[in-house]
Amino acid sequence: MxxxxxxxxxxxxxxxxxxxxxxxxxxxxxxxxxxxxxxxxxxxxxxxxxxxxxxxxxxxxxxxxxxxxxxxxxxxxxxxxxxxxxxxxxxxxxxxxxxxxxxxxxxxxxxxxxxxxxxxxxxxxxxxxxxxxxxxxxxxxxxxxxxxxxxxxxxxxxxxxxxxxxxxxxxxxSEKVPQKNKRDKSVLVIGATSLFGNAVYNLFSREYSQVRGTGFSKAFSLGFDKLDVTSEEEIKKYFSKYPDFDIIVYIAGEADADVAEKERDRARILNIDAVSNIARHAKNCKFVYISSEYVFDGSTGPYASGSKADPINYYGRTKLQGEEVSLKNFFNALVVRLGALYGYNGPNDKKTTVSKLIAGLDMLEPLKADNVQIKHPILLEDAARTLLKLLDHEAAGIYQVNGPEGLNKQEMAERIAAVRKEVNGRIFSYPIIGIEQAAVAAKPPNTHMVNVDTPRPFNEGIRFLLLKQKAFKEKENHGY
Missing domain, CATH: 3.40.50 (Rossmann fold)
Structure with missing residues (x-):
């Protein structure tokens, strides 16, 4: 072509x-x-x-x-x-x-x-x-x-x-270009301090007329409202003060499967109970619940949105129940299942599979990476834009977005090393060794989902990430 x-x-x-x-x-x-x-x-x-x-x-x-x-x-x-x-x-x-x-x-x-x-x-x-x-x-x-x-x-x-x-x-x-410069709706991003939440907040702030964001421990330092979603009383107070959002995007849940496995009560509260509490106090809004590929067991993909969900770890079970609570309690709720996210908002980002691999490539020693589990990584900006497009199309129900390529961590590391050489001239001269990586939570082998909107391929996403990271560091070094 x-x-x-x-x-x-x-x-x-x-x-x-x-x-x-x-x-x-x-x-x-x-x-x-x-x-x-x-x-x-x-x-x-x-x-x-x-x-x-x-x-x-x-x-x-x-x-x-x-x-x-x-x-x-x-x-x-x-x-x-x-x-x-x-x-x-x-x-x-x-x-x-x-x-x-x-x-x-x-x-x-x-x-x-x-x-x-x-x-x-x-x-x-x-x-x-x-x-x-x-x-x-x-x-x-x-x-x-x-x-x-x-x-x-x-x-x-x-x-x-x-x-x-x-x-x-x-x-x-398809993109829908608004008639005005910005869409005339009010949006609340709950969990705007999270990796994906920050990407959504940044995009939506450019696209919607009114956008607020919440966080917890880092809220004030990043300029967001503080909201403890584990407390129904705090949720009630917040929506008494700000009662009229057109769209609420919930991204405050626990997103680490291993942490969820160890801290089950907290994961349940964040991924399920908080949604029920929000439903009691936030009325007449379009509710968006961000879910995960981990609702599937990973044995029989590709998966449609209506395929049988059969999670094999506690995190996946909480996300599946969170989906059900959202669809039951909010009219025309939208659930978006995402693949493995990667990207760069700034130096304080939560670690991802990709950022850990990049850090490993900085070490002067061989890199060991899992070569068993297949992930379908998706760039933050692409996932956020798909969410915007789904809202523009007034989508409801469950939709799925993951990367167009299935890769294990060893393959990701090899590709990242190649792109880094092109972008930064940095050469990783040590072997990248495939291993079977141990984990606290059971991991589905391959959760390939049918995409409603295909993001950019992995190499292009990594190039975008590295260039964005490079520009950020140059700006920081020059004191802008």
Missing amino acids: SNVSNALKQYLKFGISCLEAGNSGSFSSLSEIDVDRAINLLSKFNNAVFIAEDQGQEENGLIVETANKFCCDTSGQVLREAFRLDAKQFIKASADQAEIGLKEILAVLEDEREKILLVITSLEEFAKDERLTKLLQNIVKNSSVPILGTTTIGGFRQLENKTDLAGFLQFIL
């Missing part, structure tokens, strides 16, 4: 007003972030699927905007022109032409000399045909044919249950 990235980018940015077939997903516009993410995912994973809002019926085909005029690109003429460097065929495969689409796809796949882009509109309708679903699974897993698809939020819900397919598709939840 590298030869056609620029052509595709121009086509997506200036050509497509919407990708529509029947009740398919459509776009009034594609943001710069959407376009860049599509290019990135197509180049690395050979597929990208846009999730957009439900809109009215349009004529089948690609709706193309040129010089303020709209036309249907049913023949693929515009797309072929955009891909003239690399693509010889355009296949429009929509649900109402499934038989034709199937025959065309098979014919082209048999001729390995052809280079095509497969555009599938209304992907959820297309995938209702089991033959086409199996064909798509084969293309996604075993072929070099790039796929660009569209669906809706409702269509995504249908697709994610086909985990053998959806688990390997790279979904892009």
Whole structure:
């Protein structure tokens, strides 16, 4: 895809007003972030699927905007022109032409000399045909044919249950640009001093008109309200003082599985009981509960949001119960299950798997890292932006976000070392040794979840982290 990235980018940015077939997903516009993410995912994973809002019926085909005029690109003429460097065929495969689409796809796949882009509109309708679903699974897993698809939020819900397919598709939840500079809503981030809470607070402060944050031990020093969520009396007082939030994001729970295993009462209070207490005193709000991949046992992924949850440690059980309490007590509550978070807010960040590996690479000795458990790491900024997009789409229920790549700690360390060499010129000249790492809590072997919105790949996330860390240190050294 590298030869056609620029052509595709121009086509997506200036050509497509919407990708529509029947009740398919459509776009009034594609943001710069959407376009860049599509290019990135197509180049690395050979597929990208846009999730957009439900809109009215349009004529089948690609709706193309040129010089303020709209036309249907049913023949693929515009797309072929955009891909003239690399693509010889355009296949429009929509649900109402499934038989034709199937025959065309098979014919082209048999001729390995052809280079095509497969555009599938209304992907959820297309995938209702089991033959086409199996064909798509084969293309996604075993072929070099790039796929660009569209669906809706409702269509995504249908697709994610086909985990053998959806688990390997790279979904892009479309950006919704607010009419005003900021969204006119009041937001409370409970746990804004936490690693993820701070990232959410920073993003939401730029995107919403009114944002408050709470913390506990570090609250005042970081400029947040102090709130002890383990005390119902303190919760009652807080919401008596600030009663009218439109959105409450709860990120104050215990997030360390080993700590939760040792301090069970505290983990239960933070991850479950506090939510019940907030529900009694915070009324008429959109409640968001941040959950975890650890609700799954990790033996049978990829997991859809509706897959059987069967946690194997106490932390996972508290998060699952926290989900249930949230969905039961708040109307249209949103639960977001996250993979392993990493990123950089500042030098006082809580340690993560990635930050510990970076610290290990600073040591002048071999680095030992677990090579058993597979994690799907996700950058803080990407997870926070997906949360923003879910709220923009008025999503409710359970959605999942984890990294697009499954890696054990040894593999992460090897990749971090390679990226550090590129970014900082730092070379780690010692071996990175794979071991089976002991832990207090049982850890699920591989909690690969179906993503509603695919974050950037690990190497790019690490590059972003290191550059951000470098800029912070340079600013600090110059006394800014």
